[in-house]
Amino acid sequence: MRFCAILLTAVLPLLAAENSPDLLDAAKKGKSALVGQLLDKGADLESQDREGRTPLMLAAQYGHAPTVRLLLDKGAKSGTRDAHGWNAYMLALLSPSGGVVHTPHDAVLKLLPQPKRFRLALDAAWAPGKELFSSCFMRPADLTAHLREIRPDALVIEALQHFAQTSGRDLMVIVSADARGTSDIPGKSAPADVDAVLTLQVEPGVTCVQQSDQVSLRIQGTLTRPKGGQSFEKTFGTGMKTGMRGEVATNANQHGPLFASWAKSQAGPIWWAVLTALLMD
Numbered sequence: 001m002r003f004c005a006i007l008l009t010a011v012l013p014l015l016a017a018e019n020s021p022d023l024l025d026a027a028k029k030g031k032s033a034l035v036g037q038l039l040d041k042g043a044d045l046e047s048q049d050r051e052g053r054t055p056l057m058l059a060a061q062y063g064h065a066p067t068v069r070l071l072l073d074k075g076a077k078s079g080t081r082d083a084h085g086w087n088a089y090m091l092a093l094l095s096p097s098g099g100v101v102h103t104p105h106d107a108v109l110k111l112l113p114q115p116k117r118f119r120l121a122l123d124a125a126w127a128p129g130k131e132l133f134s135s136c137f138m139r140p141a142d143l144t145a146h147l148r149e150i151r152p153d154a155l156v157i158e159a160l161q162h163f164a165q166t167s168g169r170d171l172m173v174i175v176s177a178d179a180r181g182t183s184d185i186p187g188k189s190a191p192a193d194v195d196a197v198l199t200l201q202v203e204p205g206v207t208c209v210q211q212s213d214q215v216s217l218r219i220q221g222t223l224t225r226p227k228g229g230q231s232f233e234k235t236f237g238t239g240m241k242t243g244m245r246g247e248v249a250t251n252a253n254q255h256g257p258l259f260a261s262w263a264k265s266q267a268g269p270i271w272w273a274v275l276t277a278l279l280m281d
Helices: 002-029 032-040 055-061 065-073 088-093 104-111 140-150 152-166 252-280
Strands: 118-126 172-182 196-209 212-225 229-236 247-249
Touching: 002 032, 002 055, 002 065, 032 065, 055 065, 055 088, 055 104, 065 104, 088 104, 088 252, 118 152, 118 252, 140 152, 140 196, 140 252, 152 172, 152 196, 152 212, 152 252, 172 252, 196 252, 212 252, 229 252, 247 252
Parallel strands: 118 172, 118 196
Antiparallel strands: 196 212, 212 229, 212 247
């Protein structure tokens, strides 16, 4: 009897090690039947690939809901994080279709434990782009007044609020938003009931090129957690100085719609960057 116990102690780890690479591959490909067979043969349910990703993480990342369900039923740990700090939910959420309902990844997300709903405060102001501020159609003082009417900071907040309502998967809610016009943001104390404050410095750029204005929008975002300090400082949208072509305006009336379109295009990247940072903490 003692010999059998010693033999099992020696053999079982070998069987688990032998079957674990196959289990990782089967989970990645969504082969649920094979996953079950390998687990029955002793494959390690929590084995990891070189990136630290477990079978559950791989099944979630590639949108295989039946395999995810099987692994969860077998006791797979949903909170394990890979070498980059991502867990199964995050890998599914931040996949190309993770933000879209009625997709394989959407089905995966519904199976996994749900994260908390984060409360976010927005604080935005705009200042003219330091190197991109001239117009073919108006003098600098008139351009400043024109931009003051357009309110690029308010356009960015509006775009983020719309994204939150339509595409944000309801994991984060904007509880306050303050567009404060032309100013340098001096810093704002975080409301007591929020998980984070996103401070946005919006820099509209206008430059005259061959009798047309090229407009761009540079958005510098700083995410701060009241109890955890600064989470990130990122730049979104960039501008023509980094190689991105500006949108062309042939008259001053086109400035506002073009800035609004630019803000809308950056709402998604900003939103997911904030959500990722909060989920990583």
